[in-house]
Amino acid sequence: MFTITPVSHEFDQAIQAQIDGKTKPLGALGELEPLALQIAQVLGETSPAISHPKLLVFAGDHGIAASGVSIAPSEVTTQMVQNFLNGGAAINVFCAQSGFDMEVIDCGIATPIEGDERLINHRLGAGTKAFHRESAMTLGAVKQGFAMAFERVTLHHNNGTNLIAFGDMGIGNTSSAAAIMAAILKLDVADCVGRGTGIDSATLARKQMFIEQALYLHCEELSDPYRVLAALGGYEIVQMTGAMLAAAEHQMLILVDGFIATAAALVATTIAPAARDYMIFAHQSDERGHQLMLTHLQAKPLLKLSMRLGEGSGAALALPLVRAAAAFYNEMASLQELSIEI
Numbered sequence: 001m002f003t004i005t006p007v008s009h010e011f012d013q014a015i016q017a018q019i020d021g022k023t024k025p026l027g028a029l030g031e032l033e034p035l036a037l038q039i040a041q042v043l044g045e046t047s048p049a050i051s052h053p054k055l056l057v058f059a060g061d062h063g064i065a066a067s068g069v070s071i072a073p074s075e076v077t078t079q080m081v082q083n084f085l086n087g088g089a090a091i092n093v094f095c096a097q098s099g100f101d102m103e104v105i106d107c108g109i110a111t112p113i114e115g116d117e118r119l120i121n122h123r124l125g126a127g128t129k130a131f132h133r134e135s136a137m138t139l140g141a142v143k144q145g146f147a148m149a150f151e152r153v154t155l156h157h158n159n160g161t162n163l164i165a166f167g168d169m170g171i172g173n174t175s176s177a178a179a180i181m182a183a184i185l186k187l188d189v190a191d192c193v194g195r196g197t198g199i200d201s202a203t204l205a206r207k208q209m210f211i212e213q214a215l216y217l218h219c220e221e222l223s224d225p226y227r228v229l230a231a232l233g234g235y236e237i238v239q240m241t242g243a244m245l246a247a248a249e250h251q252m253l254i255l256v257d258g259f260i261a262t263a264a265a266l267v268a269t270t271i272a273p274a275a276r277d278y279m280i281f282a283h284q285s286d287e288r289g290h291q292l293m294l295t296h297l298q299a300k301p302l303l304k305l306s307m308r309l310g311e312g313s314g315a316a317l318a319l320p321l322v323r324a325a326a327a328f329y330n331e332m333a334s335l336q337e338l339s340i341e342i
Contacts, residue, residue: 001146002245007277011045012037018045022332025342031302035280035325042253042278043162047330050253050323053163054156055100055312056243057084057091060235061110061127062172063136069207071197074127074171078111081169085118090309091167094316099323100165102312105152107145108235109170122148124235131179131232132210132217139230142238149242150249157250163322164247165255165282166240166264167312174287177263179211179232181289183222184266185296189215194259194288197308225270233267240264241271248275255322257315258285258307262293269297280322283307283314 018040019033020026027033040048059081061074083089084104095102105120106112110127113119124145128136156164170176174196182192193208215222218231229238241264247254248268256265256279269276276297283303284290294301302318335342 001143002150002249002272004245004248004272004274005251006274007041009041012041015040015045019329021334021336022328023335023338023340029328031300032321032325032328035302035322036329038280039253039322039326040329042251048326049330050163050326052156052159052161053100053165053319054161055091055095055102055165055167055316056152057102057104057167057169057312058107058236058240059104059109059169060107060173062170062176062234063128063130064132064175064210065172067130067132067206067210068203069175069199069210070171071199072171074110077109077169077171078113081106081109081119082113084169085113085116089311090313091311091316094313098316098319100316100319105239107239120152122152122239124238128234131176132214135218135231136176136233137230137235137238139226141235142226142229142233145235145238146242146245149239150246153243153246153250153252157252161252163253163255164243165257165312165315165319166243166261167257167315168236168240168260168310170234170236173234173236173260175207175211176232176234176237177260178289179214180228180237180263180267181293182211182215183228183232184225184270185292187292191292192289196287225267229267237264241267244268244279245272245275248272248278252278253322254279255315255318256281257312258283258310259287259290260310261312261315262290262297265297266293280318282318285314
């Protein structure tokens with residue numbers, strides 16, 4: 001479905017020489033230096049610049065939420081989507097501060113919002129099925145979600161966007177992400193399941209039990225990433241995965257947010273390993289298991305702020321660092337220009 005070209009390393013030596021030749025000691029800009037290298041690899045070694053960055057918030061509800069695995073009911077998903085549209089959420093504030101253009105996509109919230117043209121309609125259903133009892137969705141829904149995501153990302157690419165980030169909203173989605181992580185990485189559920197938005201110990205034990213039931217129920221489906229999504233995924237995780245693959249096909253930078261987005265990145269790189277070349281990891285969230293996924297993906301996140309909000313909040317906060325890396329690469333004077341020797 002996706003044709004992803006690995007990033008070329010033809011100009012790596014020239015890019016690194018330009019970074020090393022700036023008016024600073026070698027390596028003095030720390031993690032901004034490999035970030036600048038990656039930006040130049042993806043966007044071109046000559047004056048790479050971030051253009052029309054977009055942050056897409058994908059929203060969907062999860063059938064498992066009805067079994068009491070979160071501090072909030074599914075109705076909160078719709079309420080928060082309305083909050084996004086009205087500009088009142090953390091992600092709205094952070095996008096305005098960092099210069100992200102944001103849009104909200106309904107992938108399948110249980111209670112739809114009618115008549116609001118600000119909301120993009122990518123509905124695959126009114127929430128997934130409870131995945132510890134049956135498959136979350138059909139394989140056809142996964143493919144349809146990928147097609148919708150590809151169309152949306154292509155639209156933004158054609159309008160000049162070369163960096164795209166993804167946020168999420170969906171009560172119960174840390175359960176889905178943890179199940180996906182356990183299935184793909186072959187880890188114990190206990191290593192993957194966290195407290196999400198702040199559940200107590202009894203709820204955490206119930207959440208872990210349901211995910212273990214789901215992995216047992218769907219064990220024959222878990223060798224294929226598309227079937228993993230069908231069995232365990234959420235509509236928003238499906239479309240986020242497809243959007244990441246589409247962005248990689250279009251050779252765009254992908255700014256990956258926290259636990260849910262990293263689970264989507266895990267599936268995307270399982271489908272197409274070359275997609276990893278285009279991914280910048282914004283932050284390490286406080287959700288249990290996120291560090292294990294980041295380690296598997298050989299990712300060093302830009303920020304560690306003990307956040308566990310979702311919404312794309314970490315990606316929005318990281319965008320100024322990405323811009324700074326591109327700016328120093330393009331604009332900082334060189335030692336040679338100033339005849340400085342270090």
